[in-house]
Amino acid sequence: MTAVPSVAPGLPVPPGSGWPEDPATPATPVAAEAAQVRALAAEAAAAGSLAELTARQSVCRACPRLVEWREQVAAVKRASSRTQQYWGRPVPGWGDDDARVLILGLAPAAHGGNRTGRIFTGDRSGDVLFASLYRCGLAALPTSTAAGDGQRLIGARMVAAVRCAPPANKPSVTERDTCAPWLAAEFALVVRSVRVIVCLGGFAWQAAWPMLRSAGFAVPRPRPKFGHGGEVTLAAPAGMGGQVLLLGCYHPSQQNTFTGRVTPAMLDEVFGRASRVAA
Numbered sequence: 001m002t003a004v005p006s007v008a009p010g011l012p013v014p015p016g017s018g019w020p021e022d023p024a025t026p027a028t029p030v031a032a033e034a035a036q037v038r039a040l041a042a043e044a045a046a047a048g049s050l051a052e053l054t055a056r057q058s059v060c061r062a063c064p065r066l067v068e069w070r071e072q073v074a075a076v077k078r079a080s081s082r083t084q085q086y087w088g089r090p091v092p093g094w095g096d097d098d099a100r101v102l103i104l105g106l107a108p109a110a111h112g113g114n115r116t117g118r119i120f121t122g123d124r125s126g127d128v129l130f131a132s133l134y135r136c137g138l139a140a141l142p143t144s145t146a147a148g149d150g151q152r153l154i155g156a157r158m159v160a161a162v163r164c165a166p167p168a169n170k171p172s173v174t175e176r177d178t179c180a181p182w183l184a185a186e187f188a189l190v191v192r193s194v195r196v197i198v199c200l201g202g203f204a205w206q207a208a209w210p211m212l213r214s215a216g217f218a219v220p221r222p223r224p225k226f227g228h229g230g231e232v233t234l235a236a237p238a239g240m241g242g243q244v245l246l247l248g249c250y251h252p253s254q255q256n257t258f259t260g261r262v263t264p265a266m267l268d269e270v271f272g273r274a275s276r277v278a279a
């Protein structure tokens with residue numbers, strides 16, 4: 001495992017300061033408002049650069065409430081992580097650049113992705129999720145504890161609808177819409193290889209439709225309702241070939257796993273299906 005560099009306590013990690021898997025450098029442009037998110041995302045997509053796109057995502061400051069929250073959490077920390085440096089920045093998309101399975105979540109957890117800098121890494125949801133991805137052949141390791149731990153997605157990529165940890169796990173509609181261009185641009189850069197999209201929860205399911213529409217997909221009306229195991233087959237736009245399967249899956253949140261609303265077997269069914277279709 002790569003050592004996490006030590007920086008001043010409470011500060012978000014400076015870009016390019018040596019944090020494992022940090023995609024940004026001190027020169028990465030920072031979006032300070034919604035219009036700049038749109039412009040910087042479109043520019044990176046037009047340049048065809050996932051690396052530049054994820055770098056720009058990881059330094060974004062366009063949502064004042066979320067910037068304040070993520071940095072406050074990074075400064076205060078929780079008791080069990082008091083000695084650790086928190087990432088405290090947006091958590092960018094991560095995984096295979098030629099992914100056949102795209103996993104779409106809600107937003108990073110305050111003490112998970114916001115601490116480790118990698119999506120679904122270092123929290124209970126990720127423990128359950130990565131164990132299932134490993135069993136289904138989509139992850140190299142059964143655990144994901146920290147950036148630089150050797151974990152790797154196999155033919156899969158993870159993205160969040162909103163890249164900053166929100167208070168009470170609830171981004172506002174404005175924050176969702178402000179962050180949407182990052183998602184649309186990332187999808188545009190991987191859409192040619194993607195065959196399956198797994199939406200973790202209803203928020204992700206809703207966020208998928210504008211993402212698909214922006215990539216040229218015909219979105220059904222009325223929009224199909226979210227449900228665990230729900231499936232929608234979408235014809236890919238002309239020139240991209242084939243179909244994309246949209247799969248619904250209950251979010252592996254602590255509440256859902258503790259109450260048994262979603263179980264490891266239920267996750268394996270969804271990711272097993274995604275893996276088979278993608279193959």
Ligand code: SF4
Pocket residue numbers: 037057060061062063066067090162163164175178179180182
């Ligand atoms: S939620 Fe998205 S748009 Fe808002 S600050 Fe974070 S990365 Fe930027």
